[in-house]
C-alpha cells in the first residue's frame with residue numbers, strides 16, 4: 011500500500027515547475043491529486059501523464075487571486091473526491107525590481123497571488139480540515155521569505171507574509187490536528203523568472219540562476235517527505251538551497 015492511499019491532495023500552481031512535479035510525486039505516493047492553475051492545456055497534459063501512470067487526478071481551472079474561484083476549488087475537491095487532506099499552496103509569481111522603479115502593478119499581482127490567493131484557498135480548506143479533524147497545509151515560501159535583499163523587496167514581502175501566516179496557522183490549528191509546513195526553496199529551474207520585466211533584475215539574477223540550481227523534483231521530493239511522516243510528526247520548516255547558492 012502506498013503511503014498516501016486514500017488521501018486527497020490539492021496542489022495550486024500545478025501547471026508548471028514545482029507544482030507540476032509535486033502533483034506527480036504525491037500521485038506516485040498514492041494520493042488522488044487535484045491540480046489547479048489557470049492554464050488548462052498544461053493541466054490536461056499533466057492529467058494524461060498521471061492517469062497514464064495509474065494515478066487519480068482532477069484538473070480544476072482556477073485563478074487563486076479570485077476569492078470565489080479559490081473557494082470553489084476546495085468545494086469541488088470535497089464534492090468529487092470526498093475530502094481535503096493535503097493542500098500545497100504553491101501558486102506564485104516573482105517579478106523582481108528595485109522598489110524605486112515603482113512597478114506597482116507587479117507588486118499588486120504578487121501580493122494578490124502569493125498572499126491573498128494563499129489565504130483564500132487556505133481559509134476554505136481549513137473549514138473542511140477542521141470538520142475532518144485532520145489535514146496538512148504545505149505553504150511554499152522561499153529563501154526570500156527569510157532574507158530580504160536588493161531587487162526582491164516586494165517579492166520578499168510576500169514570502170515573509172507566507173512565513174508569518176504559516177506560523178500563525180500552525181498554532182491556530184494544533185487542536186484540530188492540522189499540520190502546517192513551510193517550504194523555502196533557493197533557486198529552482200522553472201518558469202518563475204520568465205515573468206520578470208525589469209532589465210536590471212534580469213541581469214541581477216544571473217549570478218544565482220546561472221549556477222547548478224535545483225530541479226523542481228528536488229522540492230517535490232521534500233514535500234513528499236513532509237506529507238508522508240507519521241501523524242505525530244509535524245515538519246514545520248524546510249530551507250533548501252542549491253549547494254552553490256550563498257545567499
Ligand SMILES: NC(=O)c1ccc[n+]([C@@H]2O[C@H](COP(=O)([O-])OP(=O)(O)OC[C@H]3O[C@@H](n4cnc5c(N)ncnc54)[C@H](OP(=O)(O)O)[C@@H]3O)[C@@H](O)[C@H]2O)c1
Pocket residue numbers: 022023024025026027028029046047048049050052072073074075100101102103104123127150151152153194195196197198199200201202203226
Ligand atoms: N523557482 C524558484 O527559484 C523558486 C524559489 C523559491 C520559491 N519558489 C516558489 O515556488 C512556487 C512555484 O513556482 P515555480 O518556481 O514552480 O514557478 P512556475 O513554473 O512559474 O510556476 C508557478 C505556478 O503558479 C501558477 N500561478 C500563477 N499565478 C496564478 C494564479 N493567479 N492562479 C493560479 N495559479 C497561478 C502558474 O500557473 P498558471 O500560470 O497556469 O496559472 C504556475 O503553475 C512559487 O510560489 C514560487 O514563489 C520558486
